[in-house]
Amino acid sequence: MNIDQALEWIHSRLKFNIRPGLTRVEALLKLLGNPERDLSMLHIAGTNGKGSTVAFTRSILRQLGLTVATFTSPFIESFGERMAINEKPIPDEKLIFYVEQVKPLVEQLDADERFAGITEFEIITAVALRYFADEKVDVALIEVGLGGLLDSTNVIEPVASAITTIGLDHMDILGSTLEEIAAQKAGIIKPHTPLVSGRISAEALKVIQQTAEKKQAKHYQFGVDYQVEVLEGEYFNYRDDHFELTHLEKSLLGGHQVDNAALAIKLSLIYAEKMKLSLSESAIRRGLQTTFWPARMxxxxxxxxxxxxxxxxxxxxxxxxxxxxxxxxxxxxxxxxxxxxxxxxxxxxxxxxxxxxxxxxxxxxxxxxxxxxxxxxxxxxxxxxxxxxxxxxxxxxxxxxxxxxxxxxxxxxxxxxxxxxxxxxxxxxxxx
Structure with missing residues (x-):
């Protein structure tokens, strides 16, 4: 099998299954040895801003010397970007290796009507998690593909979760109102697992807050538990109960990137605290200045x-x-x-x-x-x-x-x- 054949097989699978749920991806991960159980992860959902937030978070955490994996979509230059380690896409030969490993397992599951029809995204989710576990990364940043509750990434148990924004998108699948879409995104909230939310409208935020309370998940809200002050150019101030950072410079253009950068700072601080790592002001500054994310202004x-x-x-x-x-x-x-x-x-x-x-x-x-x-x-x-x-x-x-x-x-x-x-x-x- 060459890389074109590997990608052709991945793309030949259904985009969506008529039976939504996590049953299929859970069955595939079990056959792969449940790699998700060996990973330290952060889970990021949202209508927009996921990719930029992942990029800022990755850049900050890399300042600590961590090996940081990212699972994102869609790709900009090569398919391998979707599962990258320290910003390097998975090599073609590794992707071929995992496809050859996964293909017979998928065919085995297709023979059982309970698990038949594993989708393209379910396959690449499983491949990414197996790859990251095999490479023994320090932390994996997992971006939700679509929604949250029924997204195949929702099999993971992250150290913390984030929801960036809520907007009217994919309404044919996620719902026709902000509240319905928010309920899908809030599906990633896990019991007793910290959640950071971005700039979200009141009606959607109410749904997220109710879910967080039900799951007894500490919820850190934009504008409440962490604040920003936008300055001229690409500069801003950040403040929470423990940190005050002034005149931070972000590398990504656009006012909305302040929100994404601030969420990434809060998420990184929570992760560092949970993992007993020391995240300094200088590391945060360097992380924001060196972040790169293509095709965003x-x-x-x-x-x-x-x-x-x-x-x-x-x-x-x-x-x-x-x-x-x-x-x-x-x-x-x-x-x-x-x-x-x-x-x-x-x-x-x-x-x-x-x-x-x-x-x-x-x-x-x-x-x-x-x-x-x-x-x-x-x-x-x-x-x-x-x-x-x-x-x-x-x-x-x-x-x-x-x-x-x-x-x-x-x-x-x-x-x-x-x-x-x-x-x-x-x-x-x-x-x-």
């Missing part, structure tokens, strides 16, 4: 100034618009946008059209669920340009944009992955 090119941001749902788009006002007020912004059909594309387009001094270009990309331009031809009357090839359009824009213009490429993270690979490849060719 990422400046990928300077001529023209090109920003990549995976604002892939309405909640994330609100954050993007706030950041644009702060970072690029008064500048002309040319927006290249695409998304997948499961998202509220119409609402996201309206939001992008509301940006002052902007021009919107709608495109598509190579992905089965990418939007189809023919369904949006009505937008041409609103001066929205529709282009089939984003690569060709980028080459044109690169030549005609003025020095003070901003090119924003945004939308689906799958779209961001393809753009990022292309732009970095272009940059490498120019440097050769």
């Amino acid at each position: 990422e400046k990928i090119s300077h001529k023209p100034l090109t920003i990549l941001d995976g604002a892939h749902n309405v909640h994330a788009m609100h954050r993007l618009l706030e950041n644009l006002k702060t970072e690029f007020s008064g500048r002309n912004i040319i927006i290249l946008f695409s998304a997948i059909v499961t998202k509220d594309i119409t609402e996201m387009i309206k939001m992008l059209q509301s940006i002052e001094h902007s021009r919107l270009i709608l495109t598509t990309f190579d992905y089965p669920k990418a939007l189809k331009l023919e369904e949006f031809t009505y937008l041409e009357r609103d001066n929205v340009e529709l282009v089939e090839s984003w690569k060709d359009k980028y080459q044109v824009l690169k030549e005609i944009l003025k020095e003070d213009d901003v090119l924003l490429m945004t939308g689906s993270l799958y779209f961001m992955a393809q753009i990022r690979e292309y732009l970095l490849d272009q940059k490498n060719k120019q440097q050769q």
